[in-house]
Amino acid sequence: MRIKSFLILVTLLLTQQATAEPGIDAKGIIRDAIDHYRGLTSYSEMSMAIHRPDWERSMSMNGWSSGSKKTLVRVTAPPRDAGNATLVLDDSKVWSYAPKINRVIRIPSSMMSQSWMGSDFSNKDISRTDEIVEQYDHTLLRIDEHEGHKVYVIESIPHEEAPIVWGKEISHVRDDYVELEHHFLDQDMQTVKILKTLDIQEKGGRMFAVHQRMNMLEKENEWTEISVQELDFDREIPDYLFTLSNLRNPRE
Amino acid sequence: MTNTATTLAWRNIWRHPRRTILTIAAMVFADTLLVFMLGLQFGQYRMMIDNSLRIFTGQMQVQASGYHDEPHMYRSIPAADTLAQLIRDQAQIDAVSPRAYSFALVSSDTRTIGAQISGVDPQYEPQVSTIPGLIKQGRYLSGGSNEIVVGSILARNLKISPGDELTLLGSGRDGSIAATVAPVVGIFDSGARDIDRQMLSMPIDTFRDVFGMGDQAHSIIIGGNRDQADRIAAAAKAALQGDKDLVLLNWEALLPGLKQAIQADFTSAWFMYAVLIVLVAFGMLNTMLMSVLERTHEFGILLALGVRHGKLGRMIITESAVLALTGMLLGMLAGGLLTWYFLVNGFTYPGMEAMSERFNIPSVFHPEVSIRSLLPGPLAVFIATLLASLYPVWHMRKLRPIEALQAV
Numbered sequence: 143m144r145i146k147s148f149l150i151l152v153t154l155l156l157t158q159q160a161t162a163e164p165g166i167d168a169k170g171i172i173r174d175a176i177d178h179y180r181g182l183t184s185y186s187e188m189s190m191a192i193h194r195p196d197w198e199r200s201m202s203m204n205g206w207s208s209g210s211k212k213t214l215v216r217v218t219a220p221p222r223d224a225g226n227a228t229l230v231l232d233d234s235k236v237w238s239y240a241p242k243i244n245r246v247i248r249i250p251s252s253m254m255s256q257s258w259m260g261s262d263f264s265n266k267d268i269s270r271t272d273e274i275v276e277q278y279d280h281t282l283l284r285i286d287e288h289e290g291h292k293v294y295v296i297e298s299i300p301h302e303e304a305p306i307v308w309g310k311e312i313s314h315v316r317d318d319y320v321e322l323e324h325h326f327l328d329q330d331m332q333t334v335k336i337l338k339t340l341d342i343q344e345k346g347g348r349m350f351a352v353h354q355r356m357n358m359l360e361k362e363n364e365w366t367e368i369s370v371q372e373l374d375f376d377r378e379i380p381d382y383l384f385t386l387s388n389l390r391n392p393r394e
Numbered sequence: 395m396t397n398t399a400t401t402l403a404w405r406n407i408w409r410h411p412r413r414t415i416l417t418i419a420a421m422v423f424a425d426t427l428l429v430f431m432l433g434l435q436f437g438q439y440r441m442m443i444d445n446s447l448r449i450f451t452g453q454m455q456v457q458a459s460g461y462h463d464e465p466h467m468y469r470s471i472p473a474a475d476t477l478a479q480l481i482r483d484q485a486q487i488d489a490v491s492p493r494a495y496s497f498a499l500v501s502s503d504t505r506t507i508g509a510q511i512s513g514v515d516p517q518y519e520p521q522v523s524t525i526p527g528l529i530k531q532g533r534y535l536s537g538g539s540n541e542i543v544v545g546s547i548l549a550r551n552l553k554i555s556p557g558d559e560l561t562l563l564g565s566g567r568d569g570s571i572a573a574t575v576a577p578v579v580g581i582f583d584s585g586a587r588d589i590d591r592q593m594l595s596m597p598i599d600t601f602r603d604v605f606g607m608g609d610q611a612h613s614i615i616i617g618g619n620r621d622q623a624d625r626i627a628a629a630a631k632a633a634l635q636g637d638k639d640l641v642l643l644n645w646e647a648l649l650p651g652l653k654q655a656i657q658a659d660f661t662s663a664w665f666m667y668a669v670l671i672v673l674v675a676f677g678m679l680n681t682m683l684m685s686v687l688e689r690t691h692e693f694g695i696l697l698a699l700g701v702r703h704g705k706l707g708r709m710i711i712t713e714s715a716v717l718a719l720t721g722m723l724l725g726m727l728a729g730g731l732l733t734w735y736f737l738v739n740g741f742t743y744p745g746m747e748a749m750s751e752r753f754n755i756p757s758v759f760h761p762e763v764s765i766r767s768l769l770p771g772p773l774a775v776f777i778a779t780l781l782a783s784l785y786p787v788w789h790m791r792k793l794r795p796i797e798a799l800q801a802v
Contacts, residue, residue: 245563250499250506250508
């Protein structure tokens with residue numbers, strides 16, 4: 143009995159040593175990936191295509207972000223949807239503006255995992271804040287190779303008390319901080335949806351995932367793709383942009 | 395000689411008329427109870443089903459195939475109003491109403507809640523749903539456009555009353571952003587918590603404008619009397635003209651939980667009935683055993699005269715069969731008459747009046763008189779009684795003439 147537990151201990155220690163590469167900080171990589179994605183501030187022009195078995199539609203939108211908490215997205219086309227906007231402050235304060243009715247609606251926290259504007263992204267996904275850095279425990283699972291780059295595969299498990307719907311998330315982050323894949327797993331550790339990077343280009347002075355696809359695993363024929371056309375980092379973005387009054391009456 | 399067993403059996407039955415009559419009476423009583431309870435139970439299930447279906451579901455629904463399992467907005471019925479009218483004509487009922495559903499953020503001045511929006515036809519909806527008759531404040535949809543009625547719990551959570559405005563924000567059928575502002579004209583209280591907590595209705599024309607539905611709907615609700623369900627279903631099927639994209643769903647498919655609840659209740663009721671049946675069987679066992687034991691001396695003489703055990707056994711079984719059959723027939727008759735009385739006059743119990751007012755449902759219900767309520771109980775008692783009479787037969791087979799003659 144004692145020998146057996148000793149053996150188990152030795153095995154545990156050995157495997158620990160094998161996976162935990164010294165000097166690699168999984169949490170740091172996740173933080174850097176988000177910083178890389180958001181910059182100090184960012185301005186982007188993108189298009190989003192929602193694909194369903196019997197229809198497909200796309201929208202164009204502009205996005206602004208500042209720091210790690212503030213995000214504003216405004217739809218520019220098609221005309222029927224133009225002007226709709228979403229403002230994110232902090233981790234779970236999301237407001238939606240609909241020009242047709244000229245109202246701002248705060249999305250209740252119970253609706254954060256619901257679809258954002260009919261896409262496969264949830265209200266939570268689009269905010270993409272640095273919440274994951276502090277609210278999760280990060281472990282480096284392995285290091286893969288991709289086009290001559292190292293790819294860190296990191297498992298992030300939310301803290302027991304964190305208000306997170308996922309059981310865990312797995313990120314594939316390249317050594318230049320471009321995220322290649324992001325898996326969302328439910329509490330039963332079944333993969334629910336995967337965000338995959340389809341194209342990486344140099345944009346706004348850095349390598350960037352310019353084309354990504356979100357895919358619900360259960361629905362093979364349904365996905366949402368986002369392509370980034372223009373990207374500019376660290377430009378001056380006034381703070382009033384991220385206010386409710388600007389959400390309703392854009393000054394730009 | 396072949397008839398001696400029968401003749402003897404018949405005489406034995408009337409040897410103690412009071413005992414015989416009491417035994418039969420016990421069976422008749424149990425049978426009456428079983429028939430009445432089963433009839434009541436079936437009547438109650440029927441009422442339960444009808445009342446549940448009447449609230450919102452309808453007797454059956456036409457839907458795009460796959461919508462029931464995965465309700466996506468784009469799984470819809472094209473030209474739904476035309477199809478609804480066709481079903482009305484073919485089935486010759488008015489209770490056919492198209493509906494469209496969506497899920498949206500509903501926002502009052504102070505609160506925002508996710509809720510189910512149903513677009514309904516104000517003209518036909520009252521025929522397939524009790525909700526239009528359960529308005530607690532304000533009024534139901536009048537057929538004008540752009541108005542909303544809200545479930546009572548949802549209204550309380552949103553802190554609104556008739557006259558207030560609600561803002562709706564969701565996605566249209568084509569994925570576009572759907573938004574509207576509309577005044578609340580009424581608040582309904584259906585008594586079904588799920589519906590009162592998370593549903594609001596608006597005219598289907600407004601719904602179609604807001605959610606980009608064109609002339610489509612997600613469901614065509616068909617109401618009407620359940621006695622005619624088969625005829626209506628056949629007519630509705632014909633109206634679908636073999637369209638493979640559309641399906642007709644009956645209530646079992648629409649509310650599988652209700653069917654399961656009824657089955658569970660029925661199973662547990664049978665345990666009680668089983669106890670009753672076993673009790674009657676033991677009563678019968680007692681009677682037959684008594685009548686065999688008291689005749690030990692007599693059987694001894696018969697055996698000594700050369701009558702075989704088999705003949706004696708047949709005689710005893712004939713006796714109990716006559717008793718059991720008489721009990722069964724009388725029991726079915728008595729039970730049937732009792733149930734039939736309430737079928738004609740309606741059955742009610744204290745508090746039902748208040749309930750009927752509260753939930754907009756009938757205040758009496760009618761038990762059922764049918765093969766399935768008449769036969770199973772009495773038949774089970776009959777079989778159990780016959781089985782119980784086998785013990786005295788088995789007991790008698792060990793009898794030796796000499797010992798039997800010496801018995802008192």
